[in-house]
Amino acid sequence: MEVMKILTNMADLDNMFYSNNSYRAWIGLHADNxxxxxxxxxxxxxxxxxxxxxxxxxxxxxxxxxxxxxxxxxxxxxxxxxxxxxxxxxxxxxxxxxxxxxxxxxxxxxxxxxxxxxxxxxxxxxxxxxxxxxxxxxxxxxxxxxxxxxDSMKWSDGSNSSFSFWKNRQPDNNNGNETCVAADFSQSGAWEDWPCDMERAFICYGPGER
Structure with a gap:
C-alpha cells in the first residue's frame, strides 16, 4: 500500500485521462494466460x-x-x-x-x-x-x-508479491481476454484487468528504482 500511495500522489492525471473522470495507467501486472x-x-x-x-x-x-x-x-x-x-x-x-x-x-x-x-x-x-x-x-x-x-497474475519484472489492490468484482477477465492490469487513479489507484491491446498511459521505474 505504501507504493500505491506514492504512485497516487505522483500521478499526473492530465496524462491518464480516459473517460467519465477516470484516470488509468498500466502497471506491470499481467496474467500468464x-x-x-x-x-x-x-x-x-x-x-x-x-x-x-x-x-x-x-x-x-x-x-x-x-x-x-x-x-x-x-x-x-x-x-x-x-x-x-x-x-x-x-x-x-x-x-x-x-x-x-x-x-x-x-x-x-x-x-x-x-x-x-x-x-x-x-x-x-x-x-x-x-x-x-x-x-x-x-x-x-x-x-x-x-x-x-x-497461470496466476505475474509481475513483468519477475518479482514475487502476494499484495493485491483489486477493485470490487475485479479481476473478471471479461470475454476471456482481459489479461493486463491498469490502476485507476480516480479511485486511489485500485486495479482493474483490461485487454492488453487497449491504449493507456503507463508507469515505469525511474533510474535506480528497481
Whole structure:
C-alpha cells in the first residue's frame, strides 16, 4: 500500500485521462494466460504449444479458481474448477517418443499433475489433432484432465508479491481476454484487468528504482 500511495500522489492525471473522470495507467501486472504443465519447449515443434481445441464458448473463466483444462468425451476442451475430480491422462516421454497413459482414478488437477510427474513425465500436452485423438481414445468416454492451465497474475519484472489492490468484482477477465492490469487513479489507484491491446498511459521505474 505504501507504493500505491506514492504512485497516487505522483500521478499526473492530465496524462491518464480516459473517460467519465477516470484516470488509468498500466502497471506491470499481467496474467500468464494458458500454458502447458510440461514446459520443456524442446519437445514441441513450432506452433504446437499454441494448439487449442476449445469447445464453442470456452474458455469462459469467471473467477481465478476456474483455471484448468479437461477434455469432453467428444474431444473438445473445457475450462473447469481445478479442485474438481476427474480421470487424467499422463505423458510418458522417452527421448522423442511420447506415450499417453490413462489414470482411471478420480483426482483434482493438482493431484493429477503430481501423480503424472511422480510416475511418468507430466500431464498430457496435446500438441496437435493426432495427439487429441489419442487422448480421446484413451479416455474411453470419460472426462479427463490434460495439462493446460491458466497461470496466476505475474509481475513483468519477475518479482514475487502476494499484495493485491483489486477493485470490487475485479479481476473478471471479461470475454476471456482481459489479461493486463491498469490502476485507476480516480479511485486511489485500485486495479482493474483490461485487454492488453487497449491504449493507456503507463508507469515505469525511474533510474535506480528497481
Amino acid at each position: 494458458w500454458r502447458w504443465s510440461l514446459s520443456n519447449t524442446r519437445l514441441y515443434k513450432p506452433g504446437e504449444m499454441e494448439f487449442r481445441r476449445w469447445r464453442v464458448g470456452q474458455p469462459n473463466i469467471e473467477d481465478s479458481d476456474k483455471a484448468c483444462t479437461g477434455m469432453y468425451p467428444d474431444g473438445d476442451w473445457y475450462d473447469y474448477d481445478c479442485d474438481s475430480s476427474w480421470y487424467s491422462v499422463c505423458a510418458d516421454i522417452k527421448g522423442s517418443n511420447v506415450t499417453f497413459v490413462i489414470v482411471p482414478t478420480y483426482m483434482t488437477w493438482p493431484e493429477a499433475q503430481s501423480y503424472c510427474r511422480a510416475h511418468y513425465t507430466d500431464l498430457a500436452s496435446v500438441r496437435n489433432m493426432a495427439d487429441n485423438q489419442k487422448v480421446l481414445e484413451l479416455a474411453g468416454g470419460n472426462w479427463v484432465w490434460i495439462g493446460l492451465f491458466r
